[in-house]
Amino acid sequence: MGMQNLEELFQQKIDKEVKIEPKDWMPEAYRKTNLRQISQHAHSEIVGMLPEGNWISRAPSLKRKAILIAKVQDEAGHGLYLYAAAETLGQSREQMINDLHSGKAKYSSIFNYPTLTWADMGAVGWLVDGAAIMNQVMLTRTSYGPYARAMVRICKEESFHQRQGFETLLVLSKGSKEQRAMCQDAINRWWWPALMMFGPRDSESTNSDMSMKWKIKRKTNDELRQQFVDMIAEQVKLLGMTLPDPDLRWNESRNHYDFGEINWDEFWQVVKGNGPCNKQRLDARRKAWEEGAWVREAAQAHANKQRTRKKAA
Amino acid sequence: MQQALLDYTLYLADSALILGQRNSAWCGHGPVLEQDIAITNITLDLIGQARSLYQYAAQLKGGEATEDTLAYLRSEREYKNCLLAERPNGDWGQTILRQFLFSCFQRELYTWLAKEKDAILAAIATKSLKEVNYHCRWSGEWVVRLGDGTAESHTRLVTALENLWPYTGELFKGADYEVALGLDPATLHTSWLSAVQSTLEEATVSLAPHASCFMQLGGKTGVHSEELGYILTDLQYLQRVYPGCDW
Numbered sequence: 001m002g003m004q005n006l007e008e009l010f011q012q013k014i015d016k017e018v019k020i021e022p023k024d025w026m027p028e029a030y031r032k033t034n035l036r037q038i039s040q041h042a043h044s045e046i047v048g049m050l051p052e053g054n055w056i057s058r059a060p061s062l063k064r065k066a067i068l069i070a071k072v073q074d075e076a077g078h079g080l081y082l083y084a085a086a087e088t089l090g091q092s093r094e095q096m097i098n099d100l101h102s103g104k105a106k107y108s109s110i111f112n113y114p115t116l117t118w119a120d121m122g123a124v125g126w127l128v129d130g131a132a133i134m135n136q137v138m139l140t141r142t143s144y145g146p147y148a149r150a151m152v153r154i155c156k157e158e159s160f161h162q163r164q165g166f167e168t169l170l171v172l173s174k175g176s177k178e179q180r181a182m183c184q185d186a187i188n189r190w191w192w193p194a195l196m197m198f199g200p201r202d203s204e205s206t207n208s209d210m211s212m213k214w215k216i217k218r219k220t221n222d223e224l225r226q227q228f229v230d231m232i233a234e235q236v237k238l239l240g241m242t243l244p245d246p247d248l249r250w251n252e253s254r255n256h257y258d259f260g261e262i263n264w265d266e267f268w269q270v271v272k273g274n275g276p277c278n279k280q281r282l283d284a285r286r287k288a289w290e291e292g293a294w295v296r297e298a299a300q301a302h303a304n305k306q307r308t309r310k311k312a313a
Numbered sequence: 314m315q316q317a318l319l320d321y322t323l324y325l326a327d328s329a330l331i332l333g334q335r336n337s338a339w340c341g342h343g344p345v346l347e348q349d350i351a352i353t354n355i356t357l358d359l360i361g362q363a364r365s366l367y368q369y370a371a372q373l374k375g376g377e378a379t380e381d382t383l384a385y386l387r388s389e390r391e392y393k394n395c396l397l398a399e400r401p402n403g404d405w406g407q408t409i410l411r412q413f414l415f416s417c418f419q420r421e422l423y424t425w426l427a428k429e430k431d432a433i434l435a436a437i438a439t440k441s442l443k444e445v446n447y448h449c450r451w452s453g454e455w456v457v458r459l460g461d462g463t464a465e466s467h468t469r470l471v472t473a474l475e476n477l478w479p480y481t482g483e484l485f486k487g488a489d490y491e492v493a494l495g496l497d498p499a500t501l502h503t504s505w506l507s508a509v510q511s512t513l514e515e516a517t518v519s520l521a522p523h524a525s526c527f528m529q530l531g532g533k534t535g536v537h538s539e540e541l542g543y544i545l546t547d548l549q550y551l552q553r554v555y556p557g558c559d560w
Contacts, residue, residue, distance in 0.1 A: 049341035056337045060551035060560035061381045062330075062364050065337075066357060072340050073353040080346055118551055118560070176558050284342070292344025294469070295405045298462025305461060 014215050019145035022088035030214055034144045035089040036105075037216065039096045042082035043107035045075045047100075047281050051115040052124060060118055064168075068121060071161055078154045085146040101286050103273070108132075112275030113193050119172055119179075119186035125165015127187070127194040130232065133158050134224045135198070143215040166235065173239045187236070188244040195259075196267045198225040226256055233257045317493035319373045320393065322434065323383065324488065324533055326366035327394035330384060331541070332415060333359035334548055335402055344405055351451060355412065358444040365437045385552035389535075389542050393488075396532035397480040399540045406459050406469035410477055413452035417508050418484050419445045421501040429496075453512045460516025470518055478520075482528025489534070 006025050013020065020026055049072045056072065059065035083093045099105035110128050115121070136158060139151040172183040199205060199221040211217040219227075229248075236243055247260035269275065336356040343349025367380035374383070397415055402408045423445055426438035459466040485502045513520055531537065551560070 046341075046346070053341035056340055057334065057547045058550045060385075060558075062360060062367070062384055064560055066360050066364070069337055069340060069353060069357055069360070073350055073357070076341070076346055076350050076353070080350070083346075171559060175560075176555065178555055179558055288342040288344070292405070294463070294465050295344035295348075295459075298459050298466030301462040301466075302458040 011213075014143050014213075017215075019148060020143050021145045029210065030216075031089050033211060033214070033216060034147060035086055035091060038082055038086040038089070038144075038147050039091070039099070040106050040108075042079050042086060042096065043100045043105055044111065045079035045082060047107045047111045047285060049075050049079075050281055050284055051111055051113070051277070052121060054115050055118060055121050058118070059121075064121075067164060071125070071164065074157050074161070078150075078157070081150040081153060085144075085150045088146045097289065101282065101289060103282070106271075108197060109267070109270045109275060110193050110197050111281060112270050112278045113190070114277050116189070117182050117186060119169065119182040120190070122165050122168030122172060122183070123186035123190040125161050126169055126235075127165075127190045127232065128197070129158050129162040129165060131194045131197040131228050133162060134228050138218050138224065141215075141218060166239075169239055169241075173241060183239070184241050187239075187241050191243050191245070192262060192266075193270075195225060195229070195262055196270075198222070198228070200264075200267075229257050229259050314493065315373060317490040318431065319370055320488075320490035321494055321496070322366055322370040322373060324393040324395075324490070325434075326363045326370060326383070327392050328398045328415075329359045329366065330363035331392070331394040331544060332398040332411070333357075333363060334544055335398065335400075336408065336412070338402055339408065352408070352412075355444075355448050355451070358441075358448070362437070362441045362444070365440070369433050369437065381552070385549045389537055389545060391535060392537065392541060392545070393533055393535055394537075394541075395480070395483055396529055396538060397477065397484065399532065399538060399544060400477060400480060401540060403473065403476065404469055406466065407473040407476060409452055409455040409459065410470065410473040412448060413456050413512070414477060414481055414509065416445055416448035416452055417505055418481075418501070420449050420508075421505050422498070425501060449508075456512050457516045460513070460518045467517070470516065474513075474518060474520075474523065478523040478526055479529050483530050483533060486528075486530060486533075 007027060010020070010024075010026060010030075013024075020030070052068065052072050052075075056065065056068055059068050083096060086096060087093060096105065100107065110131075115124065133155065136151050136155050140148055140155055142148045142151065169183050169186075172179040175183075202208060202220045202222045205221055208217065208220060212220070233243065233248060233250075245260045247258060249258055251258045270278070273279075333356050336352055336359065339349065340353045340356065341349065343352060363384070364380050367383045370383055371378040371380055395415075397411060400407070400411055420442070423438035423442045427435050427442060429435055429438075456470065459470045461467075485498045485505075487497050487499065491498060510520060532541075552558075
C-alpha cells in the first residue's frame with residue numbers, strides 16, 4: 001500500500017472518530033506531535049507538584065494539610081499515567097525526563113510563578129486547574145486512544161481539585177480582613193497567568209491547524225480561553241471578589257464576556273525561561289533526579305542479584 | 314489518670330504527626346515517581362492517624378480543644394513525640410530506615426493497644442494496624458534493597474543506622490504517663506528487635522556495633538532536639554500569625 005493511501009486511510013479513521021492505537025500506522029508528524037504534547041503534559045504534572053508542595057509544611061489545619069498532600073500526590077499519579085501513554089509512542093520515560101532536565105522539553109509556564117501565600121493554594125486550584133480542565137475535557141475526545149483514556153481518569157480528579165480550590169477561597173472570602181485581602185491578592189496574581197495557559201492567540205499559534213485536522217485538539221486556544229473567562233467571571237461573584245481586568249464586561253451581542261489584552265511580552269518571556277521561578281523549578285527537578293540516582297542504581301543492583309540468585313537456586 | 318491518658322494520646326498523636334510532617338517534604342522530590350507516591354501514602358496515613366488521636370485527645374481535654382488547637386497551638390516543650398520522629402530526612406536511606414524502625418515499633422504498639430481496655434485507643438490502633446503493616450513491608454523491602462544493592466547504598470544504610478539507633482531506646486522506656494497507666498513499652502522490645510534484626514540480616518547489615526550504644530531520651534517528656542523548634546515554626550506558621558481564623 002502506498003504512503004498516500006495509508007495517510008488517506010488514517011485520515012478517514014480520524015474523520016469517523018475511530019481512535020488511533022499504538023500499533024496502528026500513523027504519520028510520523030502525528031506521532032511526534034502527540035509525543036511532544038503528552039510528554040509536555042506529563043512534565044507539567046510533575047513540575048506542577050512543586051508550587052503547591054511549597055505549602056504542604058505550612059498548611060493551616062490538619063485537614064487542609066491532608067487535602068493538599070493528597071492533591072499533590074494525585075498530580076504525581078497523573079504524571080505516571082501520562083508518561084505511560086507517551087511511552088506507547090516509542091520513547092522511554094528516562095529519555096523524556098532527560099529532555100525535561102536539559103531544557104529540550106517544555107512544561108506549562110504557569111508553574112514558573114511562585115506561590116506566595118496560603119490563598120495561592122485556593123487560586124491555583126480554582127484558576128489553574130480550572131483552566132487546565134477546559135483543555136483536558138476536550139482531550140478526553142482526542143484522537144490518540146491512550147491519551148484520551150488517560151485524560152478521562154485525570155479529568156475526574158482535576159474537577160475535584162478545582163472545587164477544593166474554590167472552597168479554600170470561599171472560606172477565606174468569609175474570613176478576617178487579612179484573609180479576604182489574601183484571597184483577592186492571590187486572584188490578582190493568578191488571573192492573567194491562568195489566561196496565558198491557553199497559549200498564543202489562534203492567529204499566532206503554529207501547531208494548531210494540523211492538530212485540529214487530526215483531532216488531537218478539538219477547540220482552538222481562543223475558544224477555550226473565552227469559555228474559561230465566561231465561567232470564572234460568574235464564579236468570582238460567589239466569592240465577592242473581583243478579577244483584575246477593567247475591560248471585563250458582558251457583551252450582549254456576542255453572548256460572551258469581553259476581556260482585556262494579555263501581556264504577551266510577559267507570556268513569551270516566561271516561555272523563554274525568564275519567569276520568576278523557571279530556574280528554581282528545573283533545579284528542583286534535576287536535584288531530585290540526581291540525588292535519587294544512587295537509589296535507582298541500588299534497586300536495580302538488588303533486582304539483578306535476586307535474579308542471579310534465583311537462577312543459581 | 315485522665316491527665317495520663319491525655320498525655321499518652323498526645324504522645325502517640327505527636328509522633329505520627331511529626332514523622333508525617335518530616336516525610337511530607339519528599340512529596341515532589343522523591344528518587345522515582347512510584348516511590349514519591351508510596352512515601353506520600355505513608356505520610357497521609359500518619360497524618361490520618363494523628364488526626365484521629367488528636368480528636369480523641371481534644372475530647373479528653375474538653376473545653377475549646379480541637380485537633381487543630383492541639384497540633385498548632387502547643388509549643389516545643391509541650392510536644393511529646395519520640396525523638397526518632399523528628400530526626401532529619403537526610404538521604405533516602407535515612408528516611409527509609411527511620412520509617413522502618415518507627416513502623417516496626419508502631420506495629421508492636423498498636424497490636425498491643427488493640428487489646429487494651431481503652432475502647433477508643435483500641436479502635437484507632439486496630440484501624441491503623443492495616444496501614445502500619447504495609448509501612449513495615451514497604452520500608453523493610455527498601456532496607457533490604459539498599460543494604461544488598463550497591464556498595465554506596467550499603468554504606469549509606471550503615472550510616473543511617475549509626476545516626477538513628479541512639480533514638481530507638483526511648484521507644485521502650487516508659488514515660489511517667491505510661492507508668493501511671495500501667496503500660497510498660499519495655500515489653501514490646503524483644504519482638505521489635507527480632508523483627509528489625511531479621512530484616513537487617515537480610516540487608517547484610519550488622520547491629521553488633523550498636524549493641525551497647527548510649528540511648529538518647531527526652532522527646533516523650535517534652536525535652537526535644539533543636540530540630541523540633543524549626544519543625545513547629547513551619548507547621549504552625551499560619552495559625553500563629555493569624556490567630557483565631559477559620560481555614
